[in-house]
Amino acid sequence: MAKQYETVIGLEVHVELATKTKIFCGCSTAFGGAPNTHTCPVCTGMPGSLPVLNKQVVNYAVAVGLATNCTITQYCKFDRKNYFYPDNPQNYQISQLYLPICRNGHVEIETSEGKKLVGIHEIHMEEDAGKLIHDEWEDCSLVDYNRSGVPLIEIVSEPDMRSAEEVIAYLEKLRMLIQYLGASDCKLNEGSMRADVNLSVREAGAKEFGTRTEMKNLNSFRAITHAIEGERERQIELLESGQQVTQETRRWDDAKEYSYAMRSKEDAQDYRYFPDPDLTPVYISDEWLAQIRDSQPEFREEKMARYKKEYDIPEYDIGIITDSKHLADLFEETVAICGQPKKVSNWLMGETLRLLKEKNMDPEDICFSPEHLARLIGLVDSKAVNSTVAKEVFEVMFDKDIDPESYVEERGLRTVNDEGALRKTVEEVIAANPQSVADYRNGKEKAIGFLVGQTMKAMKGKADPGMVNRVLKELL
Amino acid sequence: MDILEYSAVALSAAIREGKLTATEAMEAVLARIDEKEKDINAYVTIDREQALRAAASAQERIEKGELTGALAGVPVAIKDNMCTEGMLTTCSSKILENFVPTFSAEAVINLEKAGAVIIGKTNMDEFAMGSTTETSAYGVTRNPWNTDHVPGGSSGGSAAAVAAGECFFALGSDTGGSIRQPASFCGVVGLKPTYGTVSRYGLVAYGSSLDQIGPLTKNVADCAAVLEVIASHDMKDSTSINRNDTDFTAALVNDVKGMKIGIPRDYFGEGIDAEVKNAVLAAAETLAAQGAVVEEFDLSLVEYAIPTYYTIAAAEASSNLERFDGIKYGYRAEAFEGLHDMYKKTRSEGFGAEVKRRIMLGSFVLSSGYYDAYYLKALKVKAMIKKAFDDAFARYDLILGPVAPTTAPKLGESLSDPLKMYLGDIYTISVNLAGLPAISLPCGKDSRGLPVGLQLIADSFQEKKLIQAAYTYEQNEKKI
Secondary structure (H helix, E strand, C coil): CCCCEEEEEEEEEEEECCCCECCCCCCECCCCCCCCCCCCCCCCCCCCCCCCCCHHHHHHHHHHHHHCCCEECCEECCEEEECCCCCCCCCEEEECCCCCCEEEEEEEEEECCEEEEEEEEEEEEEECCCEEEEECCCCEEEEECCCCCCEEEEEEECCCECCHHHHHHHHHHHHHHHHHHCCCCCCCCCCCEEEEEEEEEEECCCCCCCCCEEEECCCCHHHHHHHHHHHHHHHHHHHHCCCCCCCEEEEEECCCCEEEEEEEHHHCCCCCCEECCCCCCEECCHHHHHHHHHCCCCCHHHHHHHHHHHCCCCHHHHHHHHCCHHHHHHHHHHHHHHCCHHHHHHHHHHHHHHHHHHCCCCHHHCCCCHHHHHHHHHHHHCCCCCHHHHHHHHHHHHHHCCCHHHHHHHHCCCCECCHHHHHHHHHHHHHHCHHHHHHHHCCCCCHHHHHHHHHHHHCCCCECHHHHHHHHHHHC | CCHHHCCHHHHHHHHHCCCCCHHHHHHHHHHHHHHHHHHHCCEEEECHHHHHHHHHHHHHHHHCCCCCCCCCCCEEEEECCECECCECCCCCCHHHCCCCCCCCCHHHHHHHHCCCEEEEEECCCHHHCCCCCCCCCCCCCCECCECCECCCCCCHHHHHHHHCCCCCEEEEEECCCCCHHHHHHHCCEEEECCCCCCCCCCECCCCCCCCEEEEEECCHHHHHHHHHHHCCCCCCCCCCCCCCCCCHHHHCCCCCCCCEEEEEHHHHCCCCCHHHHHHHHHHHHHHHHCCCEEEEECCCCHHHHHHHHHHHHHHHHHHHHHHCCCCCCCCCCCCCCHHHHHHHHHHHHHCCHHHHHHHHHHHHHHCCCCCHHHHHHHHHHHHHHHHHHHHHHCCCCEEEEECCCCCCCECCCCCCCHHHHHHCCCCCHHHHHCCCCEEEEEEEECCCCCEEEEEEEECCCCHHHHHHHHHHHHHHHHHC
């Protein structure tokens, strides 16, 4: 019988923090922007420039540490990691090695196998590097330092995961916690969340770990899943054919769905870490720590329990809405304005999710405001628009966050409640469709549907269907 | 009175009183530079037109009453490792031969705000690594007292410029004695402030935890006035300290009665030149005659200062100098194949021998497997040295000793034996390791006519004690 293998996985997850300015200077962290426009002497490594720590980075790092049950290092330091590369303007990265800000934490994940804890070895703060752009045409490389100095935390897990499913559950858990904290938007495709996968295999039941490889450049959950499955197979094949797994860093090629070796352990650099003398140690006082602890948000589990108590909406809806902090905020804020949880939930669960899926967007990308959603609900409630028009208005609101009231006014979409005008149209429809009128009078109830449709069409959809029905029946 | 004989403070007073103008002062300095520079080579860069324009502008603002400070209108020389916006800043290295900063160092900005006028940038040991100003890529600087001798280093250009009248005062930087030792060799006053007193923003880093900017001046009063202007709390430098006691000129008091001064026996043992020893001890007697209580004591750990310093400074330097890679600014090798070859050739061609030696030393002590044995151990010894000074300052207001074991050596004598050169730093470097303030001031000359320097060391934040004792010595030096 073939040997059974167990996969052992640990993750290094980099998360770009949502601070407005960089970790060691006042430059903007905004994504995009013309190359080298969000830069200054500090983040381009000019001689004589010095770093000054952005305190908000510490706030976020501690908040993530608390949310992942870590011990906070109240006296922590920054270290320099020395290596030469053009995207690294000082040729050292300011990071943390000896005294990282958080240690010894864990998160609970849930998979088809049930619940389990994944340990967190440490979380440290560091600066991001710039970006190299290779110009194939000119055969030269250009460097953009806009991203240089954007704050990151690196969350290093214990090798506690055993499958791609657990890895995805772990990442989704981290993403949710961090989004709830507002510490990052955690977008894999934009690079604000990046996961390096450390993977080894061993015979089932073995105590020792096998030799691991590290995979980089994984930009989606799909890539992570495929890379894990591929790497597991590759390592098992090596072992089965009597070969050794080489400790190395491998780069995932998403197009080819294949990873290839970047560098082996022998080429591993000596980073010559040492405490950065330009920065003073960070001392997080008990008061500061308490302040961060006190401002931790309500996380998903507590939120779900509260929704169950406060709102009369299905558990399934609660699950979906609280899955995203942004969606949950939108829900609560809209309900606070209009007081109709059921209707708000319907808009979110129905049209909102449909459009998100159709446009391939995350709930975090929703741009419409709770005020506008509440107004739209108000327009439907007061029968100012019918549900078909409301859906059309919602689509525009979803795209551009327009004010539904002024939009309806400007476009003349308000339901015509003038019975005189309606009566006149209905009379015209009756006159133009003698056959349907005869069918109805002969007992074919369904014929009225056709007449309602014709009336709505003549009214350009702006009539209240209930009123059309009533007037039709009266006149027939 | 010849303009060049004015001290900085006296010159500014004369300008503000309308006796002469800032332009006249600048013209006098430029004329002296024309006369002396071919022998001394104190400057790397002199921008005459800009200097005259700035002098005229300062004069205008003085006349309007906008500039009233003690340094208004005074021509100043800046060591070439401090960034000056729009003016070449080379650190006396080939690797920065074409580097023009986009901003000025905070200390330079403070001087300009006070109305001082920049003449140019002074020569130095490459990246401040050296004790003779012979490691500059732009030629050696010579000692104005005897041009066969070095001016000391690394702020040798600044010290020589002050001594030769090529400026009224200068800024230097001191990582292991780089202000005090050249001040001593050139017979001028130099002060290294408490770490954190002057912002390091815009100072091209050598050993970040040790570097401090400070003044080189003709006398103690100028020294206090300059320090008062350049000291500031700077939010751009995380190691900058907020002090409310920077009115240093208030300490210009001719009185040391009751001041307790300790002389470390360890500073007068093997290796010290007899003439230096005698001059320094005579200075101690002068202070005793003015009422100071002077006694000898044992300052421990003196012999550990040099290896500790060279481990820490080199480690920090190896990392600080990584940014000079030919990518973003500065020198880039002409012919190379690929990125790594470009790095290698650029840095091999761009750095001089002493800088390469310290980069290699620093990289070694930080490398995996050696970090604990060298770098971490050095940090521990550093803390112990600080403790030894703490113990001394529990008993004394000041420590008195020589600045260097000898007067200025001849050109070419030092670089052939770097270890011997490093040993010359024995009295100055422990001050940087402990973050303390210290002043170097002239205390006579040796039989060859070369100046001898007296060093006074104070506890952290006690610059005023240094200034008071130095001022008292200066006032009474010739009166015994």
